[in-house]
Amino acid sequence: MLAHELARIQSTGLRRTRRVLESPQSAHVTVDGRAYVSFCSNDYLGLAADTRLIAAAQAGAARHGVGAGASHLVSGHTSAHHALEQALAEHVGLGEAVLFSSGYLANVGLVTALCGREDEVFADRLNHASLNDAALLSRARVRRYRHLDLAGLERGLAASRARRRVIVTDAVFSMDGDLAPLPAILALAERHDAWLVVDDAHGLGVLGPHGAGSLAHFGLASDRVAYMGTLGKGAGVAGAFVAGHPTLIEYLINRARTYIYTTAMPPMLAQALIESLRVLRAEDWRRARLAGHVQCLRAGLAGTRWHLLPSDTPIQPLVVGDAQAATRLAAALAERGVLVPAIRPPTVPQGTARLRISLSAAHSDEDVAQLLAALRALA
Secondary structure, three states: OHHHHHHHHHHOOOOOOOOOEOOOOOOEEEEOOEEEEEOOOOOOOOOOOOHHHHHHHHHHHHHHOOOOOOEHHHHHOOHHHHHHHHHHHHHHOOOEEEEEOOHHHHHHHHHHHHOOOOOEEEEEOOOOHHHHHHHHHOOOEEEEEOOOOHHHHHHHHHHOOOOOEEEEEEOEOOOOOOEOOHHHHHHHHHHOOEEEEEEOOOOOOOOOHHHOOHHHHHOOOOOOEEEEEEOOOOOOOOOEEEEEOHHHHHHHHHHOHHHHOOEOOOHHHHHHHHHHHHHHHHOOHHHHHHHHHHHHHHHHHOOOOOEEOOOOOOEEEEEEEOHHHHHHHHHHHHHOOEEOOEEOOOOOOOOOEEEEEEOOOOOOHHHHHHHHHHHHHHO
16 A cells, blocks of 8 residues: 555656765765766755864763753753754743753644644645644644735634634744844734734854844744744755743743753863854855855746746755756756755645755855856756
8 A cells, every 4th residue: 555655646746855965065976976066955054064163063962962862851851952942042032941852843843833723723734744743742822824924814814713823933934034023023923912022043053144034134022922943054054943022931941842852962062163153143145155056046047948036045945846856957957966865745836846046145146157057058
């Protein structure tokens, strides 16, 4: 039965396979024995293989060992974790922060702690799968509104009689690269006495002054915001955190099951992340280079047969349409030494299969030019 289902997936061009990365994550990688220019990674600032972060991780391992050995509430909460939480809260301009082992765990822990059977979740239809799963696991009523449809969101909030209302949204949408209108959404949350959960997985490090994220980008601050940021993308390492009012953070420490029942991240990674925050705050040139790459790519693909979705972020989706056509285009680029992932349903809606081009400060102008030349030739 499983083999039959896999064959069906294969026939529709939706079967996924894994490549083996044999080099550090960077703009230039070795995969399955072949060299590529990579536009696959969420390492937006080029920090994943930064020697300063490596040295910090090595020093952290020498001091703390390679594993935390326990959950935060038992005996795994080290001085490195504690210092990182304080640094993260300061970086994003919120009261306190609590670490989670991944963004998925952070979203599930946060939403299921805030919501129960008597509550209602309002979710953008293009939210990340972790937010969707979190809403379902919370057992609250889930109302999904059309992408960025604030009028629909307001109608739902006005009609709700739930004990607690929670709006959940990506800040930067991971497959479209567009930015949620957070000031307007926060205004709705305040008007209708709702929590606002913001998943800033793809904004932290990239947006806002010194990479402080999407809230800082818009100049927002509110005690009703629960802010989730991941640490394996712009920050270049691993893990995630939730930041907000100190009461919220204390509540999550006591009620978020994915925090309570999970071994803490290795403290050596917390030490590397403290260095990562120092670097990404100090080196604004990384964000300036990213912005230049985005402008170059969009100008270079103007007038080609494929449609770039509107995005000013490092996520540049090139819509192809058919899943098999997207797979063939990605394979043709790989033959030319350029690695770009084909994103297909169910990750994106039917008929909108695409290449998800991820730009990085680690890319050179020549790397972007090589991608453009290959796409123009294939067009």
